[in-house]
Amino acid sequence: MEKKTLRHLELFAGIGGFRKAIDLYSNDNNIISKCVGFSENDKFAIKTYKSNFDTSSEVEIGDIKDFTCDVANIKSLPDFDLLTGGFPCQPFSMMGKQKGLDDSRGNIFYNIIDILLVKKPKYVLLENVRNIKSHDKGRTYKEIVRSLEDDAGYKVFSDIFNTSDFGLPQNRRRVFFFAIRKDIFKNPIVFESDVIKDANVHLKKSTSLETYKNVLDKLLEERVDEKYYLSERIKPTILSNGTKNFKSKSEINQLIARPLTATMVKMHRACQDNYYSDEFLKHPNPIEYLEKDIPKEVQAKHRIRKLTPLEALKLQGFDDSFYLKATKAGVSNHQLYKQAGNAVSVNTVYSIIHHLFEKNIIKL
CATH class of the missing domain: 3.40.50.150 (Vaccinia Virus protein VP39)
Incomplete structure (x- = not known):
């Protein structure tokens, strides 16, 4: 046929x-x-x-x-x-x-x-x-x-x-x-x-x-380059709930990620973008960890990272091979973030x- x-x-x-x-x-x-x-x-x-x-x-x-x-x-x-x-x-x-x-x-x-x-x-x-x-x-x-x-x-x-x-x-x-x-x-x-x-x-x-059932289901990488981790200086800003003119709830470690944006490479507050701590990712029971009420000042001392370009693409349904072909062609991380956000x-x-x-x- x-x-x-x-x-x-x-x-x-x-x-x-x-x-x-x-x-x-x-x-x-x-x-x-x-x-x-x-x-x-x-x-x-x-x-x-x-x-x-x-x-x-x-x-x-x-x-x-x-x-x-x-x-x-x-x-x-x-x-x-x-x-x-x-x-x-x-x-x-x-x-x-x-x-x-x-x-x-x-x-x-x-x-x-x-x-x-x-x-x-x-x-x-x-x-x-x-x-x-x-x-x-x-x-x-x-x-x-x-x-x-x-x-x-x-x-x-x-x-x-x-x-x-x-x-x-x-x-x-x-x-x-x-x-x-x-x-x-x-x-x-x-x-x-x-x-x-x-x-x-x-x-x-x-x-x-x-x-994937959630971001822990073979989506987030166990080990990533140090460049993806937030600096001590920027973590309080990322975790902030905003100012009197802009108020929203900033939370990290979302099992179901927030919508990817084309500007995620710039890093916004955690009410807009996706960030994950080692304390969450490496916990013996991450779901149980999420039930804890951890103050922002304590979270700010944790090792927190943003998504990698590969993880962003996977959240849109593209696989490792797709990412590897793009990087081999010379597409930068900056552009891959933008592309994932627009996809x-x-x-x-x-x-x-x-x-x-x-x-x-x-x-x-």
């Missing part, structure tokens, strides 16, 4: 989270995964991407705004079944100025529509920060759905997915949009995080995904793709 082929285009590729998930799913289910092209501007992300994927026969789109300016460029793309992409989230993030679709980066969303209007793939899977649903009193979200449905001709479904529900111990909530071309949309579709999460409990046992979680995408195939929603 001839293998079926899933042809896909990865936009705003970063280090290839969507592609990694599709490759893993395809390999597990006797499908050929064929990426016809990808877009990415960051030269360091491209280096990591190319060190892990063979892109020699693919269209390297580069700057999507420049590429879509000429419709001939879009027409030259090989046909594909699925368009994926985590379009820039800064315009919608709670951390930014939240200009949304008025922001030049936000306008890049419409370049997706440009491609859909010409190539008309059957399916679309997009990701963004959860704040996009409430941004500008919901108007940004409604405009995204309107553009996909009314302008491009798709039926759109969406929900918020938490990475921690899919075998990766990181509280990372993101909105995923799934769109199916209206002319092939026949039956009602269930695209709900809870449904896909429940199915994922059984899925993890029969896939090549890397999964889409591999396991979440895998679970979504599995659901769409299992329910016969995606047909090849």
